[in-house]
Amino acid sequence: MLNFQQGKSAMHSLDLSIVIVNWNSKQFIEQCLTSIRTNVKFARYEIIVIDNASYDGCREMLENKFPDVMFIQSAENLGFARANNLAYGQSRGQNMLFLNPDTEIQGSAIQILLDALKSIPDAGMVGAKLLNSDRTLQTTCITALPSILNQALASNYLRRRFPNWNLWGMRPLYMKKQDVTAVEAISGACMMAKRDLLERIGCFTSDYFMYSEDMDLCAKITQTGTKIYYVPEAVIVHHGGGSSSHSESNFSSVMQRESLTKFFQLHRGRTYSLMYRASTAVVSICRMALIIGAFPLTVCVKGYKFWFNRTSKWSAILCWSLNISRW
Numbered sequence: 001m002l003n004f005q006q007g008k009s010a011m012h013s014l015d016l017s018i019v020i021v022n023w024n025s026k027q028f029i030e031q032c033l034t035s036i037r038t039n040v041k042f043a044r045y046e047i048i049v050i051d052n053a054s055y056d057g058c059r060e061m062l063e064n065k066f067p068d069v070m071f072i073q074s075a076e077n078l079g080f081a082r083a084n085n086l087a088y089g090q091s092r093g094q095n096m097l098f099l100n101p102d103t104e105i106q107g108s109a110i111q112i113l114l115d116a117l118k119s120i121p122d123a124g125m126v127g128a129k130l131l132n133s134d135r136t137l138q139t140t141c142i143t144a145l146p147s148i149l150n151q152a153l154a155s156n157y158l159r160r161r162f163p164n165w166n167l168w169g170m171r172p173l174y175m176k177k178q179d180v181t182a183v184e185a186i187s188g189a190c191m192m193a194k195r196d197l198l199e200r201i202g203c204f205t206s207d208y209f210m211y212s213e214d215m216d217l218c219a220k221i222t223q224t225g226t227k228i229y230y231v232p233e234a235v236i237v238h239h240g241g242g243s244s245s246h247s248e249s250n251f252s253s254v255m256q257r258e259s260l261t262k263f264f265q266l267h268r269g270r271t272y273s274l275m276y277r278a279s280t281a282v283v284s285i286c287r288m289a290l291i292i293g294a295f296p297l298t299v300c301v302k303g304y305k306f307w308f309n310r311t312s313k314w315s316a317i318l319c320w321s322l323n324i325s326r327w
Contacts (some may be wrong), residue, residue, distance in 0.1 A: 007168045015044040016114060017093030021083045023052045025101035026061055027240065033066050035105040042111060046070065048087045052077045062235075080188070081204035081213040088203050089199045093198055096198060101188040102239040106131075109234040116180060116231045124226030125193040125218070127186030128234035137173060138238055141190075142230045144223075146215055146260055148276050152283050163274025176234040188214025189238045197226060207266070211252075212259035219267050250316040257317060277321050284318035 019037065022029055029049060050072040051058050060070050072087060084098055092143035095117060097110065109128055117126045131140035139159065143201065144150055150167040163173045172181040192213065201220045204213050218228055257280055291298070291310050298307045319325040 003176070010258075011092045013044075014046055014093040015042065016046075016095050016097055016110070017088075018045060018047045018097045018099055018110075019087040019091065020047070020049045020099050021052060021087070022046045022054060022056070022058050022101055022103050023077065024054045024056045025100055025312075026056045026058045028102040029058060030061060030065065032099070032101055032103055032105075033069065035103075037066075038111070039105045039107055040110050041108075044250065047094060048072065048091055050083045050087045052072060052079070052083050058150035069284045073269055077207035079213075079230050081208050082100050082206045085203050085206060087093055088198065094195050096195055097190070097191060097192045099187070100238060100323050103130075103189060104237040104239075105233040106237060109236050112194075112234040113231055114192075116117045116229060117192055117194060117236075120180070120227075120229060122225075122227050123194075123229050124221045124224065125186070125191060126229045126231050127183075127232075128190045128236045129232045130187060130189060130236055130238040133237065133239045135237070138240070139163070139168075139170055139173060141187045141238075142172060142189070143215075144217055146212070146263060148264075149278050151260065151276065172230055172232075175189050181230050181234070182199070182227045184228070185215055185218035186230060187238070188217075191217065193221070195218075197221065197224065205289055205296070206265070207262055208259050209255075210259065211256045212263045216263055216266065219263075250313055253313050254320045257320060281318060281321035282315050284321055288318065 011058060020029060020032065026311050033047065047066070047068075048070045049058065049062060051076050057069055060300060062071050070090065072090065074083060074086070078086065088096060095114060097113070113126050113128060117123050120126075127141060130138040132138050144167060146326065147167075150207060158165075158169055159170075162168075163174055169184045170177075172183060175181075201224060203215075203217075205216045205220070207214065221228060261273050261277060264276050288311070291307065296309060298310075316325070
């Protein structure tokens with residue numbers, strides 16, 4: 001179990017500790033570190049890379065190209081939350097930046113985030129504007145905290161058609177005047193928070209192996225009375241899928257919902273969690289009916305493989321929601 005007092009008693013002589021969790025992302029990490037070195041000009045920061053038992057040559061790359069980066073080799077895949085917590089326990093910064101390996105810093109983004117975190121009195125955590133690889137806006141950089149309703153209605157079509165719905169929590173992305181704005185939650189790809197606040201709440205909740213740990217952290221921070229701010233002037237490219245396939249697998253689809261079940265149980269109670277699972281079963285049945293009904297049109301437009309993958313995905317989710325299969 002992580003001893004947070006270890007971090008508390010350490011000499012926090014640095015402005016910032018940047019933590020990056022690696023799992024088969026060596027090439028992305030090299031790009032990420034190069035962008036940090038190029039764009040971060042203030043001297044009082046450290047970088048910690050922790051490898052989740054991928055043994056992909058990251059250690060050797062760091063020794064050759066970034067020898068001043070602290071490297072932690074985990075003998076097992078701890079998952080995102082536990083790996084970040086382990087690195088946090090070894091860090092010395094007064095503030096923490098948890099950064100995905102498949103990100104690239106643009107200009108003075110990190111300094112802008114740090115200035116905002118220090119200058120806004122009630123700020124506990126801040127996040128950047130995230131861009132896709134083609135430099136289009138990544139709309140998931142801010143979001144509403146999960147609920148049964150926004151999960152049941154979640155679809156790319158509805159998010160594009162009605163981007164200002166409060167359900168999605170991304171209205172600040174489309175405001176004409178782009179100001180620093182308090183939001184419900186930010187993406188786990190880039191989260192900068194105050195160390196003393198993380199010590200109070202215990203950093204990431206280790207119940208999660210993957211998915212929802214960022215939403216859980218946002219919920220815990222909000223519960224302390226501090227706020228989370230979106231800082232659009234700070235821009236970071238998030239390539240996405242750096243540690244996994246770009247196409248969503250059945251495993252990841254189910255694991256997302258498994259993690260949401262844990263989130264709801266921790267923050268809304270067992271009854272709400274069971275209601276979420278039941279609602280997922282209803283949504284899955286409706287989706288399956290639509291997919292099967294649209295078979296001829298889908299095959300003509302998208303091809304059989306696309307239709308089969310969609311059917312397989314929602315079949316796996318339905319089986320999970322009915323507790324027919326375990327993952």
